[in-house]
Amino acid sequence: MAARDRHGKDAPWGEFAVVGKPLRKVDGLAKATGAAIYADDIALPGMLHAKTLRSPHAHARIVSIDASDALALPGVHAVITGKDLPVKYGVIPWTPDENALAVDKVRFIGDPVAAVAAVDEDTANAALKRIRVEYELLHAYLDPRESLTRHDPAIHEGRKEGNVSKNVLLEFGAIDQALATSDVIVEDEYTFHGTTHAAIEPHCAVAQYSADGVLTVWSATQITHYVHRALARVLELAPHRIRVVQPCLGGAFGGKSDPFSLEFCVATLAMRTGRPVKMLYTREEVFYCHRGRHPMQMRYRTGASKDGMLRGVDAKILIDGGSYSSFGLVTTYYAGQLLTGPYAFPTYRFDSTRVFTNKPPCGPKRGHGSVQPRFAFEVQLDQLAEKLALDPIEIRRRNFVGEHTTTVNGQRITSNGFLACLDQVERASDWSTRHGKLPFGRGLGVAGSMYISGTNYPVYPNKMPQAGIQLKVDRSGLVLAFTGGNDIGQGSNSVVQYIVAEELGLALDQVRVVAADTDLCPVDLGAYSSRVTFMVGNATIDACRKLRAQLVEALAAHWQVDAKRVRLIHGEALDLEDATHHLPIVEAFHLAEERFDTLGATGSYNTPELGGPYRGGTIGASPAYSFTAHVAEVTVDIETGRVRCEKVWIAHDCGRALNPMLVAGQMEGSAYMGVAEALMEEHTVNRYGLHRGPSLLDYRIPTSVDTPELAALIVESLDPEGPYGAKEAGEGPLHPSIPAISNAIFDAVGIRLKHLPFTPGKVLAALAERRARAGEPTVAGGAR
């Protein structure tokens, strides 16, 4: 690892002036007052509006497209189809299987077929109805099990794997022997149903093509850099002629990580018409775009010794990928790779298979790939505890993987605050006096998890930094930080501001952040895999330290003192040993500019070499892992089957909370999302392959009155490589919510729910089954 990547966990000037304080976000006031500019707020002179024609069939061959009537409609400027954008793309360079608009085939109901640019949205919509598409229907795959065995017709033709998107089989240690010699084995099946992100802002993109041939695309994306690369590939334009800008973003959660059809369409239509073009998706279209959490059918077999020590875990997972690859290669690895903490198991095997189906494509959602297996495994761990009559917290403590260690699959773990997380939720929930002892119908459940703070696997292989930053120092006293990092509401721009202010001793209003503009900012790989605080934070410190050295040197020379005596704090430069030596920091900028010429600095971060020495060993290998434990408290109405999550205690090891208010917000938001997935949300298609209810009325996310009380308990393990010791907080804290609720339901009423979501109907059926097993009479219609 390069020295530049390691800055230590301590404050740059002895004690923190900014870090650790509950400060306002840089864009907080703009958002609260409505001044923030989102993609759909952009209106350019002469701008056209574009709409997408979508496939009404789940699987069909396109025989012909006739757009002549649409083009004849007054106000219509252009119609494009797959023929205009034949180059395939995909966020993972090895699996480019998407077209901006369908070429020859459509693969799900909602697949984009054509796009129209017109003077306004109504004209564009009217034009869509005038496009005639002739389809030849093909067999539609709606059940992933069918895709495993049937490959004709293939959803993607010309692949030797047929309808199998990806298979990963990895084995660590003598798993079969370990299971054969275990004292106890628990084996069971679990189902994750599929959910989507439901970010409040729909996808939107605006493109402008200048007279001198520069294409600018503003897009509601969480990864400007990959959109930039994909645009260059598909449009066959030199990348330096393309500028991608991410305006203020209204939520993403992974759902804006892929390059999307609309970005290519507005770019092409702008180039074609010579006018700026905007496309805003309807809520319905956002549901078709999807890229939500994959449905998984999971079988786990766990062996342990009598004292509850894990001996081996054997997993087989079928993943329903929907119609395209998206991040599916990574998903298939993550489904196995990210399970190997916070508990140690000496042997492990996972066999994950992702298949294509004719449904909206799945992708990354907060806790990508690992939320589903985590649910299965943490329920299985509770089943094991039950079998061995062990306390569920105790079995988790006993199997703690430890800190500064390596997991069975070769992942390096540095800091690890998981035990402290368990302690915190145990104490806060009054676990020892309440678990197993609450009245029938009320219960507590625990679960743990770990997650990555970015990985050392860049989506396209390269040895350049994963994060870069530039600082520009102005004679006015302002420092501008340019970062390619994407602030998607998680607060990454705020983190940059805090770090620059901390390092250079500036007041917060002396630092402004310019982000996610590929013309202005150095490359950053974007907001995914919980990488931004860790990597951009380290890059920011790196740049600041270079600048700080110049400022200190200039001041030391000015005062003719040793550099060690110079301090920068709260906008002032001070000499620690001579009170007559003090200057406003802006004058220090001037001194340094006189001495070094125009001031500025760059900084970067790249991961150290990580991961196991095997194919796929770097996928999921992170410079630092976060750890989480939840205790959920539920009540179960045994007459209605309704589960109400009353409270979740969330303890999360984020390394160091750079802003505890933002960390707590991420923890609460994560737990909220997990609870929603456990009890309410369900992203499914009906028997025609058509989305069951692509609206926020029918796709049910909890309202404020459905949300449990959330208690965020921050644990700081001070990671040796994180910026001031920080690790991620945006995704990890989601994982335990779902199994903690299942485990709490077991504590409440003695049923094991293994198939999500935990609907009242499933609860009633499980209660009836339990009564039947116990020989009690069952009463239809909710017996009391």
Add this chain to the structure above:
Amino acid sequence: MLRLPKFEVATPSSVGEAIALLAEAGPSALVVAGGTDLLPNLKHELATPELVVSLAGIRELVGIRVDAGGALAIGAMTTLAEVAASELVRTRAPALAQAASLVAGPQLRTMGTLGGNVLLDTRCQWINQSYFWRSALGFCLKKDGTKCHVVEGGKKCVAAASNDTAPALMTLGATLELEGATGRRSQPLDDFWVADGIYNKKLAHAELLTEVRVPPTAAGHRGAYGKLRERNSIDFPLLGVAVRLDVDAAERIQAVDIVVTALAAQPKRLARVAELLFGLPARGAEFERALEAVAATAAKQCNPLPHIPGDHEWRKAMVPVWVRRTLRAAAERGGPVHED
């Protein structure tokens, strides 16, 4: 965002003016009250009117009063929030106040009106969708198509009445005051419905609901409304149960009525309920036993279809539970019955 289709909006200031506008424009013209149901439906292209007549400017349609005959008279344009909060409604017609308080969410209740809720169009998971969505199925019986996706081979639309206030008003013996081009009429709500999900009302074009009248309730009147839904706000009912339970001075049950909704195209009055409860005390072991019997007969009489979103088997299982809970709530002067 889905676009509203283009149409003219008229804003008459009197009922007569509104009726004349509607009569002149013909059957494609529509009425908008609060717009909370109509506007999403228009965005879904469930109707494509050239003219929409807004009742928002007609002052005479707003207000809650007791008329000369002692009936509670509620103007059709009175908002659901006002109905829910009204002391007059809460004391004289608790089931109605409770039902109004559970319609949609707080913002929608300040826009949505009592008249609009009573006249709410029927709903179905196969119809309350965008034009594109419906076109992917070749549409359905209710609009633009010939096939029913709920009942295979079904020839009659089974979209569900989803208006929370209607069953409550039925238990209260309410009458609708209607005014049209040919004059005024009083229409008992009980006899207002038609078993047809395409259009479930006996309401002619250019006929306006002006007022809802609830006859005086007995001194021992009790009522409650129970609403089953997935979330504790926003959602339409998966099942609605309205109860009237009048008692005499000795707390013995003198009158019972139960009307359920969200099961079929029209609200449904449960049969054989009065005989199970009449004369019984409204609390105690005997009452509880009778509740079980009422719940059992309710279960037999109700067979929810998979028309609205949600698990219809669970909805069926919840019929006896919600009937029992709502009856008990009425007896105890409690309610509404929902999850909070």
